[in-house]
Amino acid sequence: MTETLAETPQPAAVVRTGVFRRLLKNPLGLAALIILGIVVLTGIFGPFLAPFDPNKADLANALAAPGTDGHLLGTDSAGRDVLSRLLVGAQSTLLAAALAAIVALLIGLPTGLLAGYFGGKFDTVASWCTNVLMSLPAIIILLAASAALGRSVWISMTVFGVLMSPGMFRLTRTSVQAVRNELYVDAARVAGLSTASIIGKHILFVVRAPLIIQTSIVCGIAIAIQAALEFLGLGDPLTPTWGVMLNEGFINIYGSPILAVWPGLAISLTVGAFVVLGNALRDALEDAPKFKRTKPIQLTPPKTESVTAVDLAAAEHLLSVSRLGVGYPQQGGSTKVVVTDVSFYLDRGEVLGIVGESGSGKSQTAFSILGLLPDEAEILGGSITFDGIPLVSAGGSRLSQGRLSELRGKRIAYIPQEPMSNLDPNFTIGYQLVRPLTRVLKMSKADATARALELLAIVGITNPQRTFDAYPHEVSGGMAQRVLIAGAVSCNPDLLIADEPTTALDVTVQAEVLDLLRDLQARFNMGVMLVTHNFGVVADLCDRVVVMQNGRVVESGDVRTILRAPQEQYTRTLLGAMLEGKTPMSALTVTEPASEFDTSVKVGL
Numbered sequence: 001m002t003e004t005l006a007e008t009p010q011p012a013a014v015v016r017t018g019v020f021r022r023l024l025k026n027p028l029g030l031a032a033l034i035i036l037g038i039v040v041l042t043g044i045f046g047p048f049l050a051p052f053d054p055n056k057a058d059l060a061n062a063l064a065a066p067g068t069d070g071h072l073l074g075t076d077s078a079g080r081d082v083l084s085r086l087l088v089g090a091q092s093t094l095l096a097a098a099l100a101a102i103v104a105l106l107i108g109l110p111t112g113l114l115a116g117y118f119g120g121k122f123d124t125v126a127s128w129c130t131n132v133l134m135s136l137p138a139i140i141i142l143l144a145a146s147a148a149l150g151r152s153v154w155i156s157m158t159v160f161g162v163l164m165s166p167g168m169f170r171l172t173r174t175s176v177q178a179v180r181n182e183l184y185v186d187a188a189r190v191a192g193l194s195t196a197s198i199i200g201k202h203i204l205f206v207v208r209a210p211l212i213i214q215t216s217i218v219c220g221i222a223i224a225i226q227a228a229l230e231f232l233g234l235g236d237p238l239t240p241t242w243g244v245m246l247n248e249g250f251i252n253i254y255g256s257p258i259l260a261v262w263p264g265l266a267i268s269l270t271v272g273a274f275v276v277l278g279n280a281l282r283d284a285l286e287d288a289p290k291f292k293r294t295k296p297i298q299l300t301p302p303k304t305e306s307v308t309a310v311d312l313a314a315a316e317h318l319l320s321v322s323r324l325g326v327g328y329p330q331q332g333g334s335t336k337v338v339v340t341d342v343s344f345y346l347d348r349g350e351v352l353g354i355v356g357e358s359g360s361g362k363s364q365t366a367f368s369i370l371g372l373l374p375d376e377a378e379i380l381g382g383s384i385t386f387d388g389i390p391l392v393s394a395g396g397s398r399l400s401q402g403r404l405s406e407l408r409g410k411r412i413a414y415i416p417q418e419p420m421s422n423l424d425p426n427f428t429i430g431y432q433l434v435r436p437l438t439r440v441l442k443m444s445k446a447d448a449t450a451r452a453l454e455l456l457a458i459v460g461i462t463n464p465q466r467t468f469d470a471y472p473h474e475v476s477g478g479m480a481q482r483v484l485i486a487g488a489v490s491c492n493p494d495l496l497i498a499d500e501p502t503t504a505l506d507v508t509v510q511a512e513v514l515d516l517l518r519d520l521q522a523r524f525n526m527g528v529m530l531v532t533h534n535f536g537v538v539a540d541l542c543d544r545v546v547v548m549q550n551g552r553v554v555e556s557g558d559v560r561t562i563l564r565a566p567q568e569q570y571t572r573t574l575l576g577a578m579l580e581g582k583t584p585m586s587a588l589t590v591t592e593p594a595s596e597f598d599t600s601v602k603v604g605l
């Protein structure tokens with residue numbers, strides 16, 4: 001069966017292309033955009049449109065009424081043309097507001113990205129500095145800065161930008177923390193992309209929307225603060241800004257009350273437009289579909305004591321896992337051990353099944369090999385060696401992330417359980433296939449595109465170009481899994497780890513994906529480690545099998561032998577559950593072997 005692109009467009013498709021359209025449909029958003037458009041155009045062309053020199057005094061014509069001698073909006077107390085000052089003032093006011101926003105972004109964005117992504121000491125120090133900055137009374141600091149550094153709008157807006165940076169920092173940090181453990185970020189890591197590349201694309205893309213909104217609001221506040229400082233007489237009288245004009249208007253409030261109206265109107269309209277635009281943008285973006293994380297895995301400590309150990313000392317295998325132990329430190333000093341004493345090996349061109357019920361430690365073992373365990377996990381012991389390269393040394397407590405990132409996406413590839421969550425919803429499928437090829441394998445963009453299209457065809461997608469151009473939500477789950485498989489084999493890996501690659505798919509698609517895996521394994525002569533809870537899949541695809549329960553290896557060996565004569569009661573129960581059509585996704589009760597249990601039955605899918 002060949003899958004087709006989903007007929008009905010998902011809401012996300014509309015959202016992606018429609019944010020701007022929805023913004024235009026919102027009357028307030030449209031009004032804000034029009035006002036800001038006029039203000040920005042005034043800022044750009046104001047100096048050319050100004051009929052008079054904005055700083056040219058003409059005392060004989062001071063406080064002239066609007067319309068006098070060609071002064072459309074009148075003159076101020078020094079006889080300077082109000083319209084010209086208003087037009088030129090738009091430029092300096094906007095530039096000063098932009099300066100504040102840029103300073104806030106330059107400080108808040110990178111620090112927020114790093115703190116959110118890496119956490120740890122940098123996060124602690126940055127958060128502490130942020131808290132200190134936020135506790136400072138902004139207006140006092142601005143007044144002190146003006147007094148100490150001079151009455152320059154540029155200096156005061158730089159200081160204001162610094163004071164606004166904690167807001168940017170916090171927003172970025174929180175947004176990054178929300179996505180840093182998303183499966184598609186892990187998938188990008190497995191594809192071999194560098195941390196900088198992941199932050200620069202997948203993470204930055206997510207924080208862009210809240211940051212645009214925050215920047216709009218900061219610009220509005222900066223204009224208001226600028227006006228307030230200049231109104232207090234702390235502005236540079238030689239720079240015609242709206243705040244300076246407001247100050248001038250209030251000084252002459254009795255002589256020419258209209259003088260305060262023009263800058264007041266300009267300031268309130270612009271500040272209001274920035275704030276309304278920020279809110280309208282948020283409303284437009286809020287309709288976007290939410291891509292949820294999968295629910296966290298339940299922690300169940302292993303109950304039984306150890307198992308089979310494979311002597312790997314002299315063996316030269318593609319992958320050797322020896323006496324691996326993984327645990328999660330708990331409050332109070334104890335450690336929840338989730339993988340204990342696990343040993344197995346995998347050779348090139350071989351398919352090894354890791355089978356067990358839910359919570360038996362299959363994924364934790366796979367993630368240990370991939371270096372994708374959560375930060376809080378600890379390797380308690382053992383070693384993992386890939387093609388002679390030690391990834392975890394015996395007795396070592398940490399994975400060598402450096403070594404792993406060299407191998408991931410080049411020699412070790414990964415197919416995840418949930419295809420949809422492992423594709424970044426923000427980018428097209430083509431982009432996500434091409435990027436690792438250009439970044440990790442250093443292919444040219446044209447070659448990478450050709451290769452990606454070829455791979456899409458290899459994995460059985462009938463219209464590769466259409467899928468290449470589609471966003472993840474526009475394809476079915478089965479097709480998304482084919483795309484991930486294409487991405488996984490794109491680097492011609494030696495080792496492919498597939499973590500329950502068919503669990504999230506419907507039965508007919510499951511069979512196709514398994515067929516595809518079998519074909520690709522033979523075609524690329526890969527060593528495949530297939531994590532599954534389904535003995536049927538093992539029987540169908542694997543050469544050898546490792547049976548796991550409660551974080552330990554119960555039994556391992558040649559698939560045929562184990563299917564015919566399972567040595568352990570748990571294996572029999574697992575096989576029995578499958579033959580009865582049950583899915584061993586919840587804890588199985590190990591019972592005494594039934595005398596009529598026929599282990600010679602050939603297991604199909």
Ligand SMILES: Nc1ncnc2c1ncn2[C@@H]1O[C@H](COP(=O)(O)OP(=O)(O)OP(=O)(O)O)[C@@H](O)[C@H]1O
Pocket residue numbers: 297298299300301328336338356357358359360361362363364365374533
């Ligand atoms: N972050 C974590 N903190 C604490 N315990 C965890 C964490 N992640 C997983 N575990 C525990 O590790 C054990 C093994 O989980 P693992 O995901 O490897 O099981 P599995 O055999 O792959 O199951 P499934 O088929 O459901 O994915 C489980 O008991 C789980 O509760």
